[in-house]
Amino acid sequence: MTARTARNAASIAATAFAALSVGVIGLSEVRLDRRYATPSASLAVRADPETVVRGRHVGDHIAQCSFCHGDDLAGKPAADDPWLGRLWAPNLTPGRGGLPRDYRDEDLARAIRNGVGRDGRSLRLMPSDQLRAMSEADLSAVIAWVRSAPPVAAERPASFAGPLTRLVLAAGLAPELLPAERIDHDAPPPPAPAPDPTPAYGEYLVGIGICRVCHRDDLGGGAHPLSLPDEPPPPDLTISGSLGGWSEADFLQTLRSGATPDGRPLDPVYMPWPRYAQMSETELRAVWAYLRTLP
Ligand code: HEC
Ligand code: HEC
Numbered sequence: 001m002t003a004r005t006a007r008n009a010a011s012i013a014a015t016a017f018a019a020l021s022v023g024v025i026g027l028s029e030v031r032l033d034r035r036y037a038t039p040s041a042s043l044a045v046r047a048d049p050e051t052v053v054r055g056r057h058v059g060d061h062i063a064q065c066s067f068c069h070g071d072d073l074a075g076k077p078a079a080d081d082p083w084l085g086r087l088w089a090p091n092l093t094p095g096r097g098g099l100p101r102d103y104r105d106e107d108l109a110r111a112i113r114n115g116v117g118r119d120g121r122s123l124r125l126m127p128s129d130q131l132r133a134m135s136e137a138d139l140s141a142v143i144a145w146v147r148s149a150p151p152v153a154a155e156r157p158a159s160f161a162g163p164l165t166r167l168v169l170a171a172g173l174a175p176e177l178l179p180a181e182r183i184d185h186d187a188p189p190p191p192a193p194a195p196d197p198t199p200a201y202g203e204y205l206v207g208i209g210i211c212r213v214c215h216r217d218d219l220g221g222g223a224h225p226l227s228l229p230d231e232p233p234p235p236d237l238t239i240s241g242s243l244g245g246w247s248e249a250d251f252l253q254t255l256r257s258g259a260t261p262d263g264r265p266l267d268p269v270y271m272p273w274p275r276y277a278q279m280s281e282t283e284l285r286a287v288w289a290y291l292r293t294l295p
Contacts, residue, residue, distance in 0.1 A: 027170035028161060035120035036180045038110050045105045045140045047147065055145025058138045061278040062209045063131055065092075065142070074098070074152035078125050085162035087124055095151030108143050113189065115179030122180030124159075129182040133207035135192030176213070176224070197282050202290025205283055209276070211237070219294055231270045238294040251288045252281070 059065040068089040070076040075091035091098040099108075103118075110116050115128030134142070161169070168174045175182050193200040206212070206219070214234040215221050221236035235241055242260070243251065250261045258266045258273045266273050279287075 024163075024166050024170040028166040031169050031178060031181070032124075032161065033121065034181075036114065036116045036122065036185060037120070038114045038116050038185050041106060041109055041113075043105050043109050043136075043140055043143070045143050045147070047144045051141050051144045052148045054138075055141035055143070055148075057278070058134070058208070059142040059145050061275050062205060062283070063134070063142065064210050064272055064275060065146070067272045067275060068126075072152050073146065073149045074154040075156050081162060083162045083164040085160050085165045086157060087159045088156040089126070090156050091152065091154045092146050093149045093152045093154075096153035097155035098151065098153075105140075105143050105147075108146060109139060112139060112142065114183060114185055116185075122178040124177055126179060127176075127210045127213045128179040129176075130207055130210045130212055132183055133190055133204060135204075136189060137192065138208070139189075195282065195286075197285035197289055199286070199290040199293045201283075202286035202288065205279075205287050206290055209287070214271075219291070228270065232267065234271070237291055239292070243291065248285060248288050251291075252284050255279070255284055 066073060068076060068078060069092055070089070073092040074095065075088050075097070077086070078089050079085055079087045093099070094101070107118055110118075111123060111126065112128060112131050112134065114132070115123050115126055117123050165177070169177065193204050195201055212219060214224055215237050216224055216234070219237040221234045221241060223231075223233045227233075235243075237243055246254075246261060254260050254266070255273055256277045258268065258277070260266070268274050276284075
C-alpha cells in the first residue's frame with residue numbers, strides 16, 4: 001500500500017467512524033428524548049407520624065430509595081465513568097440542590113410510578129418499572145416520608161451519557177436504563193394483596209423491593225446491565241439456584257444476618273441486606289413463599 005492509499009484509507013475510516021458516531025448519538029438521543037404522556041393522578045398524602053413511619057419502612061427497608069438516593073436522601077452517584085457516563089440519583093430533600101420548591105406530590109408519584117420527570121422524559125436508571133406495583137396507600141406513605149426529610153444542601157453534578165451507554169441505547173438494548181419505555185402508562189395501579197405470608201404478598205414485595213433490578217426479570221440471576229465494576233453476579237433465587245436446599249428459616253437468617261447457611265457473607269455494597277433485614281417476619285416469609293413458586 002502506498003502512503004497515499006494508506007492516508008485515503010485512514011480518512012475513509014475516520015469519516016465512517018464520524019458518521020457512525022453521529023448515527024449512534026442520534027439514535028440514542030431519540031430514546032433519551034422521547035416524551036411520555038401520563039394520566040394525571042389525584043393523591044391524598046397524609047403527613048401524620050404513623051404514615052411517615054410506614055413510608056420509611058416501605059421506602060427505606062423495602063423499595064431501597066435510600067440505597068440509591070443516600071441515607072439522608074441527599075443524592076448519590078449511580079454511575080460515574082467516562083464510558084458509561086455520569087448520573088446521580090438526585091437530592092430529594094428540600095435543601096439547596098434538592099427538589100424544587102414547586103415540586104408537587106403528583107410529580108413525586110409520577111417519578112415513582114411512571115418513571116417520568118417533569119419534562120415528560122423517562123428518568124434514567126430509576127427502577128419505576130418495578131416500583132410501579134406500589135399500592136396507593138404505600139405510595140402516599142413513601143411520599144409523606146420523602147417530604148419529611150430534613151433539608152440537605154447538595155448539588156448534583158451534570159449528567160451525560162457516555163459512548164458505551166449511547167451504543168447500547170442506539171442498539172435498542174438495556175430497557176432497564178429507561179424505565180418509562182417498559183411501562184403501560186394507561187394501566188391502572190394493581191390492587192395490593194393482603195399483608196399475609198402468602199406468595200401473592202411476596203410477589204408484591206419482590207416487585208417493589210426491586211429484587212429484579214439485580215437478580216434479573218426471571219430472578220435467575222447473572223450479571224445485569226447496571227452491574228458495578230466489581231459486583232459479584234447476583235445469584236439465582238429460584239429453586240434451581242443455591243437456595244434450592246434452603247429452609248424458610250435459612251432464608252430469614254440470611255437476610256437478617258447477611259450470611260448464607262454455609263457462612264458466606266453477603267457484601268452490603270452490592271446486596272442491600274441490612275435494609276431488607278428490617279422487613280417484618282411476615283414480609284420475609286411472604287417473599288420466601290413467593291420465591292418457592294418460581295419455576
Ligand atoms: C436503583 C437506584 C434507585 C432507586 C432504588 C430509586 N431511585 Fe429514584 N432515581 C434514581 C436515579 C439514578 C434518578 C435520576 C434519573 C434521571 O435524572 O434521569 C432518580 C430520580 C428520582 C426522582 C426524580 C426527581 C426529578 O428530578 O424529577 C425522584 C422523585 C425519585 N428518584 C424518587 C425515588 C423514590 C421515592 C424512591 C423509592 C421509592 C427511589 N427514587 C428509588 C435511582 C433510584
Ligand atoms: C442492588 C442489587 C441487589 C438487589 C436490589 C437485591 N439483591 Fe440479592 N444479591 C445481590 C448480589 C450482588 C448478591 C451476591 C452478594 C455477594 O455474594 O456478596 C445477592 C445475594 C442474594 C442472596 C444470597 C443468595 C446466595 O445463594 O448466596 C439472596 C437470598 C438474595 N440476594 C435475595 C434478594 C432478595 C429477596 C431481594 C429483594 C427483596 C434482593 N436480593 C435484592 C444483589 C441484589
